[in-house]
Amino acid sequence: MSASLSLPVPDTAELSGSEGSGVAIPCPPARLEAATAEPFWLRLTLTAVALGFMTLFLFVPLATVFFEAFRKGFEVYLAAITEDDALSAIRLTLTAALISVPLNLIFGVAAAWAIAKFDFRGKNLLLTLIDLPFSVSPVVSGLIYVLVFGLQGWLGEFLGDHDLKVIFAVPGIVLATVFVTFPFVARELIPLMQAQGSEQEEAAVVLGASGWQVFWRVTLPNIKWALLYGVILCNARAFGEFGAVSVVSGHIRGQTNTLPLHIETLYNEYQFAAAFAVASLLAGLALVTLGLKALVELRVKAELRTAAANP
């Protein structure tokens, strides 16, 4: 790189025709840069197009949620998020997230341990199967649980005889949430742990550490940021899932409505201000998620770099 900079090639900018002339940069090394950069007007246009598109499709929808939520005043807003049905929706959404996130966290760690630290047959198939829930439509994800636990489903008769309810009840909502958030932690941990290899763990075992000691003292400190990253993404999806939960919920107000379903109910009743008020809670959570994600992402990249530097 430094060698190529010192080469006497002041004409490269002119070789590329009129492009070099668009940028008036005095010093020679910068003129070399100009040959591999776009002219100023093009940079400006592309930046404007990119920011314009993002404003139109990302920023305006986000701003709209908060604008519409407070449009009818703060009191209407407060009333919408503190009424009984909204509170029960918040409780149900929290319950679903509090069950599904830890379950998928344990699964993610177990799957990553098996896949990253051992060499076994069928690994690629297993990797594909773990990603499967991401490629299934949310509606189909809900439907398959109806087929297992519904009235006409495999276990329908058994559940009916024992007076147990899964579909149109809380367990179904939890199951659907577990399904759609299934791969998040695993797919963050697997590539990182594969890059880290298993020398450190092997050294710990040789020095006499037990399996759990190896995990808690060697592996966990190495993967903690990626783990947190996966949990953040998993949690965001658990709070926001709509399609899958919609199929298994039955939309019983105050009982089986999660926050996204409560928004739908309010919206369909033309209570727009209330719908946007509840939506603003989830939009706020989305903003927190994006902030945490950006913070943790840097740490995950550092973890990956360390792993790549000491293979």
Added chain:
Amino acid sequence: MLFSRTLLKRHSVLPGFDLALGFTLLYLSLIVLLPLSAAFLKTASAGWEHIWASVSSPRVVASYQLTFGASLAAATLNALFGLIITWVLVRYPFPGKRLVDALVDLPFALPTAVAGIALTAIYADNGVIGQWLPFKVSFTPLGVFVAMVFIGLPFVVRTLQPVLEDINHELEEAAATLGATRWQTFRLVILPALLPALLTGFALAFARALGEYGSIIFIAGNMPMVSEITPLLIITKLEQYDVTGATAIAVVMLLIAFVLLLGINLLQAWARRRQGLAEGSDR
């Protein structure tokens, strides 16, 4: 003991293989594989005629056309603008860049129902954008397209970003010294290196749009034969207690999803090979 004896290719001193793989397989089977197989078994046990009638009725076929057409158009637009956004994010400095970069992930973080009602309000006749447009967007097929563009954008940007960051700058310098214009360098040097990732991002956005439900049903208006997407028809059939019909359509969607998943895996393998070659020549 079972797994380590039959599956393990190489002995390892690390403990926990049986426990970890055993739990992984049990959990995967209970949560994902068994319920998914229920859809196929349900369809297999139903009468062929009922299945065929369910998946080929005019209303369902119209929904396939809308879902496929809109997904394809949305993924194409996302590929184009995703490329521009990634280019700007990776190569040009501007104030507030980290904030803009974080905002790209909004469609991943914002619940689909929230996005759905927000987009509907924006593109309604009296909405912030809708009032300036000479045509209707909310409650038409165009609304379906808009929602699909929203949810698909981060797939393209996040797939392209690491690849563009890794492109060897010396290749561009070489092209410039050999007399290539900037456009030639982009078309003949940079674009071929980005192509696998661009196609992967396109396919991911397309797959996501095909299955999307939450953000679309609010803005689509859901008129039969006009603006009804396929996932909605599954719900409609379920509400009419036609579980077999709903499952038959779900199986069609699952099969398409599996084919796309296979295609995406192949594309990613291609992208990795390309990137490996590029990095190999770097060092």
